[in-house]
Amino acid sequence: MGVEVVVEGLSKSFGQQQIWQDVTLTLPAGEVSVMLGPSGTGKTVFLKSLIGLIKPERGRVLINGVDMVNSPERRINEIRKMFGVMFQDGALFGSLNLFENVAFPLREHTKKKEHEIRRIVLEKMEMVGLAGAEDKLPGEISGGMRKRAGLARALVLDPEIILCDEPDSGLDPVRTAYLSQLLIDLNAQIDATMLIVTHNIDIASKVPDNMGMLFRRNLVMFGPREMLLTSEEPVVAQFLRGRRRGPIGMSEEKDAATLAAEAASPLPGDEDDEPFRIPRQLRPSPGMPPRKAVARRRERVLSMLHTLPPQAQQAVLESLKYDAGLPAGAPAGQAGQAAAPPQGAQQPQIVPPPGGPLPPQGMQPPGGPAGPAAGGPR
Ligand SMILES: Nc1ncnc2c1ncn2[C@@H]1O[C@H](COP(=O)(O)OP(=O)(O)OP(=O)(O)O)[C@@H](O)[C@H]1O
Numbered sequence: 154m155g156v157e158v159v160v161e162g163l164s165k166s167f168g169q170q171q172i173w174q175d176v177t178l179t180l181p182a183g184e185v186s187v188m189l190g191p192s193g194t195g196k197t198v199f200l201k202s203l204i205g206l207i208k209p210e211r212g213r214v215l216i217n218g219v220d221m222v223n224s225p226e227r228r229i230n231e232i233r234k235m236f237g238v239m240f241q242d243g244a245l246f247g248s249l250n251l252f253e254n255v256a257f258p259l260r261e262h263t264k265k266k267e268h269e270i271r272r273i274v275l276e277k278m279e280m281v282g283l284a285g286a287e288d289k290l291p292g293e294i295s296g297g298m299r300k301r302a303g304l305a306r307a308l309v310l311d312p313e314i315i316l317c318d319e320p321d322s323g324l325d326p327v328r329t330a331y332l333s334q335l336l337i338d339l340n341a342q343i344d345a346t347m348l349i350v351t352h353n354i355d356i357a358s359k360v361p362d363n364m365g366m367l368f369r370r371n372l373v374m375f376g377p378r379e380m381l382l383t384s385e386e387p388v389v390a391q392f393l394r395g396r397r398r399g400p401i402g403m404s405e406e407k408d409a410a411t412l413a414a415e416a417a418s419p420l421p422g423d424e425d426d427e428p429f430r431i432p433r434q435l436r437p438s439p440g441m442p443p444r445k446a447v448a449r450r451r452e453r454v455l456s457m458l459h460t461l462p463p464q465a466q467q468a469v470l471e472s473l474k475y476d477a478g479l480p481a482g483a484p485a486g487q488a489g490q491a492a493a494p495p496q497g498a499q500q501p502q503i504v505p506p507p508g509g510p511l512p513p514q515g516m517q518p519p520g521g522p523a524g525p526a527a528g529g530p531r
């Protein structure tokens with residue numbers, strides 16, 4: 154089973170440029186999480202910080218008790234072997250064929266015999282739909298195939314944590330749908346903790362158990378997918394609906410005057426303000442084992458349910474009913490005695506008005522510390 158990744162108060166800058174600050178969240182063991190954020194907000198820097206390739210100035214990343222920020226390199230290297238990483242640019246070796254690219258981590262980090270390497274490489278290539286392409290060079294295949302080769306390479310060491318940096322970029326919608334299913338099937342097969350960075354709203358809304366968003370040097374929110382998909386927080390709502398109207402601009406955040414002008418006269422084509430429909434989360438393909446994370450997540454979200462805004466609570470209960478195979482109209486209680494908060498827990502908290510305070514950041518346990526206001530001073 155995958156392991157929990159605990160991020161506490163992480164801050165990173167390059168020279169004068171603050172990338173993000175005080176990021177706190179937990180990637181629950183074996184669950185799939187997605188990190189959203191406009192281009193340049195530091196998503197890739199965040200992934201690289203989790204594996205200790207980039208050193209934040211403050212904070213900790215705890216995996217099996219090892220701090221990936223402040224531990225000696227020897228200990229970090231040990232934990233790094235638990236990761237499978239699919240980098241944004243593919244990072245394939247141009248002069249090696251796909252077989253050798255995928256085999257590379259096995260040759261580098263293990264003493265496996267050639268026949269064993271061959272078995273593992275062929276198995277992973279088959280898993281990502283690349284069987285038969287072993288002899289091709291990266292320059293001879295499509296962008297989508299290169300992405301999948303990067304994913305196969307990320308899988309060969311049987312990772313407990315998988316990081317995918319924009320696995321969908323450059324893929325057509327059909328391939329993106331296949332990729333979404335592949336990610337869920339992978340999670341069902343190996344129960345690894347997964348973090349996916351993507352701009353693709355279809356993946357973001359159908360694949361993960363949890364979602365987060367980086368903006369303006371802060372983690373705006375992180376929590377169950379239903380919390381972000383129902384959120385009225387302006388940055389999150391704008392991003393998930395792909396609207397121009399809102400705090401996110403073409404290059405940077407918009408100034409107050411621009412926002413006021415937008416409020417006075419909506420941008421053409423941006424008027425449609427239909428509530429965001431929450432799609433069902435993908436299930437493993439027929440023949441795949443069930444995802445073990447589903448039962449664990451159910452316990453976890455039920456214990457924190459009372460901390461979520463009402464519309465998110467409702468959406469979580471609907472999802473749990475769907476997971477349990479109950480009809481949409483079934484009483485909420487059937488989804489797991491979920492309607493009432495657990496005994497001894499705090500009363501329901503927070504109904505965030507648009508732009509108002511946010512629910513707790515990260516996966517705080519009931520009664521845990523409340524998070525900061527969106528985009529506000531930290
Ligand atoms: N090694 C580095 N040295 C200096 N600045 C860097 C370095 N790596 C990243 N940056 C800067 O950090 C910021 C965040 O970069 P990052 O690649 O994490 O963004 P991103 O959110 O992944 O964007 P995209 O969606 O376009 O991939 C950028 O301004 C980038 O120029």
Ligand SMILES: [Mg+2]
Pocket residue numbers: 196197198241318
């Ligand atoms: Mg990036």
